[in-house]
Amino acid sequence: MTLTAGQTFIIICMLTLGTVITRFLPFVLFRNNKKSSSYITYLGKVLPYASIAMLVVYCLKEVNFTSPANYAPEVIAIIFIVVLHHWKNNTLLSIGAGTAVYMFLVQTVF
Protein backbone atom coordinates (compact mmCIF):
# COMPACT_ATOMS: atom_id res chain seq x y z
CA MET A 1 0.00 0.00 0.00
CA THR A 2 1.65 3.21 -1.15
CA LEU A 3 -1.38 5.39 -0.43
CA THR A 4 -2.85 6.02 3.01
CA ALA A 5 -6.18 4.41 3.90
CA GLY A 6 -7.99 7.72 3.39
CA GLN A 7 -6.40 8.27 -0.02
CA THR A 8 -7.24 4.71 -1.06
CA PHE A 9 -10.84 5.26 -0.06
CA ILE A 10 -11.01 8.47 -2.11
CA ILE A 11 -9.60 6.69 -5.18
CA ILE A 12 -12.22 3.94 -4.82
CA CYS A 13 -14.92 6.63 -4.52
CA MET A 14 -13.62 8.29 -7.69
CA LEU A 15 -13.81 4.98 -9.56
CA THR A 16 -17.33 4.46 -8.27
CA LEU A 17 -18.33 7.98 -9.29
CA GLY A 18 -16.87 7.55 -12.79
CA THR A 19 -18.67 4.24 -13.28
CA VAL A 20 -21.95 5.55 -11.89
CA ILE A 21 -21.79 8.57 -14.22
CA THR A 22 -21.32 6.44 -17.35
CA ARG A 23 -24.11 4.07 -16.32
CA PHE A 24 -26.68 6.65 -15.18
CA LEU A 25 -26.08 9.45 -17.67
CA PRO A 26 -28.33 8.13 -20.49
CA PHE A 27 -31.18 7.51 -18.05
CA VAL A 28 -30.80 10.99 -16.57
CA LEU A 29 -30.52 12.75 -19.95
CA PHE A 30 -33.51 10.99 -21.47
CA ARG A 31 -35.70 10.74 -18.40
CA ASN A 32 -38.49 12.81 -19.96
CA ASN A 33 -38.12 11.73 -23.53
CA LYS A 34 -41.38 12.33 -25.30
CA LYS A 35 -40.26 14.44 -28.25
CA SER A 36 -37.19 12.50 -29.24
CA SER A 37 -38.79 9.17 -28.45
CA SER A 38 -38.87 7.84 -32.02
CA TYR A 39 -35.12 8.43 -32.32
CA ILE A 40 -34.51 6.81 -28.93
CA THR A 41 -36.74 3.87 -29.83
CA TYR A 42 -34.78 3.49 -33.05
CA LEU A 43 -31.48 3.56 -31.15
CA GLY A 44 -32.89 1.06 -28.67
CA LYS A 45 -33.50 -1.29 -31.58
CA VAL A 46 -30.22 -0.98 -33.47
CA LEU A 47 -27.70 -0.01 -30.79
CA PRO A 48 -27.66 -3.34 -28.89
CA TYR A 49 -26.39 -5.11 -32.00
CA ALA A 50 -23.69 -2.52 -32.63
CA SER A 51 -22.76 -2.53 -28.90
CA ILE A 52 -22.30 -6.29 -28.66
CA ALA A 53 -20.22 -6.18 -31.86
CA MET A 54 -18.07 -3.46 -30.28
CA LEU A 55 -17.76 -5.50 -27.09
CA VAL A 56 -16.48 -8.51 -29.02
CA VAL A 57 -13.85 -6.31 -30.70
CA TYR A 58 -13.02 -4.80 -27.28
CA CYS A 59 -12.30 -8.27 -25.88
CA LEU A 60 -10.05 -9.04 -28.82
CA LYS A 61 -8.24 -5.71 -28.85
CA GLU A 62 -4.87 -7.17 -27.84
CA VAL A 63 -4.89 -9.58 -30.81
CA ASN A 64 -2.25 -8.73 -33.40
CA PHE A 65 -0.69 -10.39 -36.40
CA THR A 66 2.99 -10.14 -35.52
CA SER A 67 3.21 -13.83 -34.63
CA PRO A 68 0.74 -16.75 -34.76
CA ALA A 69 0.69 -16.99 -30.94
CA ASN A 70 -0.90 -13.52 -30.88
CA TYR A 71 -3.89 -14.37 -33.01
CA ALA A 72 -4.21 -18.10 -33.77
CA PRO A 73 -5.77 -19.20 -30.42
CA GLU A 74 -8.45 -16.50 -30.68
CA VAL A 75 -9.16 -17.15 -34.36
CA ILE A 76 -9.35 -20.94 -33.94
CA ALA A 77 -11.47 -20.76 -30.77
CA ILE A 78 -13.93 -18.31 -32.33
CA ILE A 79 -14.30 -20.35 -35.53
CA PHE A 80 -14.87 -23.39 -33.31
CA ILE A 81 -17.57 -21.52 -31.34
CA VAL A 82 -19.29 -20.32 -34.52
CA VAL A 83 -19.42 -23.83 -36.01
CA LEU A 84 -20.43 -25.52 -32.76
CA HIS A 85 -23.09 -22.91 -32.01
CA HIS A 86 -24.51 -23.17 -35.50
CA TRP A 87 -24.64 -26.96 -35.18
CA LYS A 88 -25.89 -27.49 -31.61
CA ASN A 89 -27.29 -24.04 -30.75
CA ASN A 90 -26.50 -24.62 -27.07
CA THR A 91 -25.19 -21.48 -25.34
CA LEU A 92 -23.40 -23.10 -22.40
CA LEU A 93 -21.88 -25.85 -24.55
CA SER A 94 -20.54 -23.30 -27.04
CA ILE A 95 -19.05 -21.11 -24.31
CA GLY A 96 -17.61 -24.01 -22.29
CA ALA A 97 -16.13 -25.92 -25.20
CA GLY A 98 -14.87 -22.74 -26.86
CA THR A 99 -13.07 -21.71 -23.68
CA ALA A 100 -11.61 -25.21 -23.26
CA VAL A 101 -10.26 -25.10 -26.82
CA TYR A 102 -8.75 -21.67 -26.20
CA MET A 103 -7.12 -22.76 -22.92
CA PHE A 104 -5.70 -25.86 -24.56
CA LEU A 105 -4.26 -23.76 -27.38
CA VAL A 106 -2.63 -21.08 -25.20
CA GLN A 107 -1.30 -23.58 -22.65
CA THR A 108 0.07 -26.34 -24.84
CA VAL A 109 0.21 -25.37 -28.51
CA PHE A 110 1.24 -21.72 -28.71
Add this chain to the structure above:
Amino acid sequence: MKKNDLKIALKAAFPHTIPVLTGFTFLGIAYGVLMNTKGYGVGWTALASLLVFAGSAQYVAITFLTSVFNPIYALLMTLMINARHLFYGISLLDKYKNTGKLKPYLIFGLCDETFSIVCSTEPPPGVNRKWFIFFITLLDHCYWVLGSILGGLLGSMISFNTQGLDFVLTALFVVIFLGQWKAQKNHKPAIIGILCSVGCLILFGPSNFIIPSMAAIMVILTVFRKNLAKEEAK
Protein backbone atom coordinates in the same frame (compact mmCIF):
# COMPACT_ATOMS: atom_id res chain seq x y z
CA MET B 1 -44.66 -9.52 -5.16
CA LYS B 2 -45.04 -12.99 -3.68
CA LYS B 3 -42.08 -14.92 -2.40
CA ASN B 4 -42.82 -17.69 -4.85
CA ASP B 5 -42.68 -15.29 -7.80
CA LEU B 6 -39.25 -14.16 -6.68
CA LYS B 7 -38.07 -17.73 -6.54
CA ILE B 8 -39.37 -18.37 -10.05
CA ALA B 9 -37.58 -15.26 -11.34
CA LEU B 10 -34.34 -16.28 -9.64
CA LYS B 11 -34.57 -19.80 -11.06
CA ALA B 12 -35.20 -18.44 -14.55
CA ALA B 13 -32.32 -15.96 -14.28
CA PHE B 14 -29.64 -18.25 -12.88
CA PRO B 15 -28.88 -20.43 -15.96
CA HIS B 16 -28.21 -17.32 -18.06
CA THR B 17 -25.54 -16.21 -15.59
CA ILE B 18 -23.52 -19.45 -15.46
CA PRO B 19 -20.89 -18.26 -17.98
CA VAL B 20 -20.53 -15.07 -15.95
CA LEU B 21 -20.17 -17.15 -12.77
CA THR B 22 -17.21 -18.92 -14.36
CA GLY B 23 -15.65 -15.79 -15.80
CA PHE B 24 -16.13 -13.55 -12.77
CA THR B 25 -14.95 -16.17 -10.29
CA PHE B 26 -11.70 -16.45 -12.17
CA LEU B 27 -11.25 -12.75 -12.97
CA GLY B 28 -12.35 -11.81 -9.45
CA ILE B 29 -9.78 -14.19 -7.95
CA ALA B 30 -7.11 -12.75 -10.24
CA TYR B 31 -8.08 -9.25 -9.09
CA GLY B 32 -7.98 -10.19 -5.42
CA VAL B 33 -4.58 -11.84 -5.84
CA LEU B 34 -3.22 -8.81 -7.69
CA MET B 35 -4.51 -6.39 -5.03
CA ASN B 36 -2.89 -8.63 -2.43
CA THR B 37 0.50 -8.49 -4.09
CA LYS B 38 0.24 -4.66 -4.03
CA GLY B 39 -0.40 -4.73 -0.30
CA TYR B 40 -4.19 -4.32 -0.34
CA GLY B 41 -5.99 -6.78 1.89
CA VAL B 42 -9.27 -8.53 1.26
CA GLY B 43 -11.26 -5.68 2.84
CA TRP B 44 -10.13 -3.15 0.24
CA THR B 45 -10.63 -5.64 -2.56
CA ALA B 46 -14.17 -6.43 -1.45
CA LEU B 47 -15.01 -2.75 -1.04
CA ALA B 48 -13.74 -1.88 -4.52
CA SER B 49 -15.62 -4.76 -6.16
CA LEU B 50 -18.82 -3.99 -4.28
CA LEU B 51 -18.85 -0.24 -5.01
CA VAL B 52 -17.11 0.09 -8.36
CA PHE B 53 -18.23 -3.18 -9.98
CA ALA B 54 -16.41 -2.50 -13.23
CA GLY B 55 -13.67 -5.03 -13.89
CA SER B 56 -11.53 -3.22 -16.43
CA ALA B 57 -11.57 0.04 -14.47
CA GLN B 58 -10.63 -1.81 -11.28
CA TYR B 59 -7.69 -3.51 -12.97
CA VAL B 60 -6.43 -0.21 -14.34
CA ALA B 61 -7.00 1.44 -10.97
CA ILE B 62 -4.38 -0.77 -9.35
CA THR B 63 -1.85 1.59 -10.93
CA PHE B 64 -3.56 4.58 -9.27
CA LEU B 65 -3.35 2.82 -5.93
CA THR B 66 0.36 2.20 -6.28
CA SER B 67 1.50 5.58 -7.58
CA VAL B 68 1.10 9.25 -6.63
CA PHE B 69 -2.31 10.17 -5.20
CA ASN B 70 -4.29 11.75 -8.05
CA PRO B 71 -8.08 11.43 -7.67
CA ILE B 72 -8.99 13.61 -10.67
CA TYR B 73 -6.87 11.52 -13.00
CA ALA B 74 -8.47 8.37 -11.55
CA LEU B 75 -11.92 9.79 -12.26
CA LEU B 76 -11.07 10.82 -15.83
CA MET B 77 -9.50 7.45 -16.62
CA THR B 78 -12.58 5.67 -15.27
CA LEU B 79 -14.85 7.81 -17.44
CA MET B 80 -12.72 6.96 -20.49
CA ILE B 81 -12.56 3.24 -19.78
CA ASN B 82 -16.26 2.97 -18.97
CA ALA B 83 -17.57 5.24 -21.71
CA ARG B 84 -18.97 2.19 -23.51
CA HIS B 85 -21.56 1.92 -20.73
CA LEU B 86 -23.29 4.98 -22.19
CA PHE B 87 -24.39 2.77 -25.08
CA TYR B 88 -25.84 0.18 -22.74
CA GLY B 89 -28.00 2.79 -21.06
CA ILE B 90 -29.29 4.17 -24.34
CA SER B 91 -30.02 0.64 -25.59
CA LEU B 92 -32.00 -0.21 -22.48
CA LEU B 93 -33.93 3.04 -21.90
CA ASP B 94 -37.18 1.40 -22.96
CA LYS B 95 -36.54 -1.98 -21.37
CA TYR B 96 -35.75 -0.40 -17.98
CA LYS B 97 -38.84 1.79 -17.99
CA ASN B 98 -41.37 0.75 -15.39
CA THR B 99 -38.83 -1.11 -13.29
CA GLY B 100 -39.82 1.08 -10.34
CA LYS B 101 -37.78 0.89 -7.17
CA LEU B 102 -35.39 -1.61 -8.69
CA LYS B 103 -34.29 0.80 -11.40
CA PRO B 104 -31.39 2.55 -9.59
CA TYR B 105 -29.80 -0.78 -8.73
CA LEU B 106 -30.37 -2.18 -12.24
CA ILE B 107 -28.54 0.82 -13.69
CA PHE B 108 -25.81 0.72 -11.02
CA GLY B 109 -25.11 -2.93 -11.83
CA LEU B 110 -25.18 -2.62 -15.60
CA CYS B 111 -21.79 -4.13 -16.41
CA ASP B 112 -20.80 -5.54 -19.83
CA GLU B 113 -21.90 -9.04 -18.93
CA THR B 114 -25.25 -8.05 -17.43
CA PHE B 115 -25.95 -5.83 -20.42
CA SER B 116 -25.16 -8.61 -22.88
CA ILE B 117 -27.53 -11.02 -21.15
CA VAL B 118 -30.34 -8.52 -20.55
CA CYS B 119 -30.36 -7.13 -24.08
CA SER B 120 -30.46 -10.59 -25.66
CA THR B 121 -32.78 -12.46 -23.29
CA GLU B 122 -36.48 -12.26 -22.56
CA PRO B 123 -37.80 -14.00 -19.46
CA PRO B 124 -39.86 -17.14 -20.07
CA PRO B 125 -43.65 -16.68 -19.91
CA GLY B 126 -45.00 -16.29 -16.40
CA VAL B 127 -41.77 -14.81 -15.06
CA ASN B 128 -41.83 -11.22 -13.82
CA ARG B 129 -39.53 -9.29 -16.12
CA LYS B 130 -38.15 -6.69 -13.74
CA TRP B 131 -37.26 -9.28 -11.12
CA PHE B 132 -35.73 -11.49 -13.80
CA ILE B 133 -33.44 -8.58 -14.80
CA PHE B 134 -32.83 -7.79 -11.13
CA PHE B 135 -31.59 -11.30 -10.39
CA ILE B 136 -29.30 -11.37 -13.43
CA THR B 137 -27.80 -8.08 -12.20
CA LEU B 138 -27.57 -9.21 -8.58
CA LEU B 139 -26.10 -12.64 -9.35
CA ASP B 140 -23.42 -11.13 -11.60
CA HIS B 141 -22.60 -8.55 -8.91
CA CYS B 142 -22.32 -11.29 -6.26
CA TYR B 143 -20.06 -13.44 -8.43
CA TRP B 144 -17.70 -10.51 -8.90
CA VAL B 145 -17.58 -9.58 -5.21
CA LEU B 146 -17.27 -13.19 -4.01
CA GLY B 147 -14.64 -14.00 -6.63
CA SER B 148 -12.48 -11.08 -5.57
CA ILE B 149 -12.91 -11.91 -1.87
CA LEU B 150 -11.83 -15.46 -2.65
CA GLY B 151 -8.76 -14.12 -4.46
CA GLY B 152 -7.98 -11.76 -1.61
CA LEU B 153 -8.20 -14.61 0.92
CA LEU B 154 -6.38 -17.29 -1.00
CA GLY B 155 -3.70 -14.91 -2.23
CA SER B 156 -1.11 -16.74 -4.22
CA MET B 157 -1.99 -20.16 -2.79
CA ILE B 158 -3.80 -21.04 -5.99
CA SER B 159 -1.44 -22.39 -8.55
CA PHE B 160 -3.46 -24.53 -10.97
CA ASN B 161 -3.06 -23.51 -14.56
CA THR B 162 -5.88 -21.14 -15.39
CA GLN B 163 -4.15 -19.42 -18.27
CA GLY B 164 -6.75 -18.58 -20.90
CA LEU B 165 -9.78 -19.05 -18.63
CA ASP B 166 -10.68 -15.38 -18.98
CA PHE B 167 -11.61 -16.19 -22.57
CA VAL B 168 -14.92 -17.42 -21.14
CA LEU B 169 -16.26 -13.85 -21.22
CA THR B 170 -15.13 -13.32 -24.82
CA ALA B 171 -16.86 -16.60 -25.66
CA LEU B 172 -20.03 -15.34 -23.93
CA PHE B 173 -20.06 -12.17 -26.03
CA VAL B 174 -19.35 -14.11 -29.23
CA VAL B 175 -22.24 -16.48 -28.53
CA ILE B 176 -24.58 -13.56 -27.77
CA PHE B 177 -23.45 -11.91 -30.99
CA LEU B 178 -24.27 -15.12 -32.89
CA GLY B 179 -27.64 -15.40 -31.20
CA GLN B 180 -28.52 -11.83 -32.15
CA TRP B 181 -27.28 -12.45 -35.68
CA LYS B 182 -29.57 -15.45 -36.09
CA ALA B 183 -32.59 -13.75 -34.56
CA GLN B 184 -32.24 -10.69 -36.76
CA LYS B 185 -32.78 -10.41 -40.51
CA ASN B 186 -31.18 -6.98 -40.67
CA HIS B 187 -27.46 -7.48 -40.01
CA LYS B 188 -26.43 -3.91 -40.77
CA PRO B 189 -26.28 -2.60 -37.15
CA ALA B 190 -24.01 -5.51 -36.18
CA ILE B 191 -21.83 -5.01 -39.26
CA ILE B 192 -21.61 -1.26 -38.58
CA GLY B 193 -20.52 -2.07 -35.01
CA ILE B 194 -17.78 -4.44 -36.19
CA LEU B 195 -16.46 -2.21 -38.98
CA CYS B 196 -16.38 0.96 -36.87
CA SER B 197 -14.65 -0.79 -33.94
CA VAL B 198 -12.10 -2.61 -36.07
CA GLY B 199 -11.42 0.52 -38.12
CA CYS B 200 -10.89 2.62 -34.99
CA LEU B 201 -8.80 -0.13 -33.36
CA ILE B 202 -6.44 -0.03 -36.35
CA LEU B 203 -6.38 3.78 -36.41
CA PHE B 204 -6.19 4.58 -32.70
CA GLY B 205 -4.70 1.46 -31.11
CA PRO B 206 -6.05 -0.82 -28.35
CA SER B 207 -6.07 1.71 -25.49
CA ASN B 208 -7.84 4.60 -27.26
CA PHE B 209 -10.29 3.17 -29.75
CA ILE B 210 -13.56 2.82 -27.81
CA ILE B 211 -14.62 6.48 -27.77
CA PRO B 212 -13.87 7.05 -31.49
CA SER B 213 -15.71 3.77 -32.24
CA MET B 214 -18.76 4.94 -30.30
CA ALA B 215 -18.74 8.27 -32.10
CA ALA B 216 -18.45 6.57 -35.49
CA ILE B 217 -21.26 4.12 -34.68
CA MET B 218 -23.56 6.94 -33.52
CA VAL B 219 -22.85 9.05 -36.61
CA ILE B 220 -23.46 6.18 -39.04
CA LEU B 221 -26.59 4.94 -37.25
CA THR B 222 -27.96 8.49 -37.23
CA VAL B 223 -27.07 9.36 -40.83
CA PHE B 224 -28.55 6.12 -42.19
CA ARG B 225 -31.50 6.17 -39.81
CA LYS B 226 -34.21 6.28 -42.47
CA ASN B 227 -32.69 3.43 -44.39
CA LEU B 228 -32.05 1.30 -41.30
CA ALA B 229 -35.36 2.03 -39.62
CA LYS B 230 -37.15 0.86 -42.76
CA GLU B 231 -35.30 -2.45 -42.73
CA GLU B 232 -35.95 -2.74 -39.02
CA ALA B 233 -39.68 -2.47 -39.66
CA LYS B 234 -39.72 -5.27 -42.23
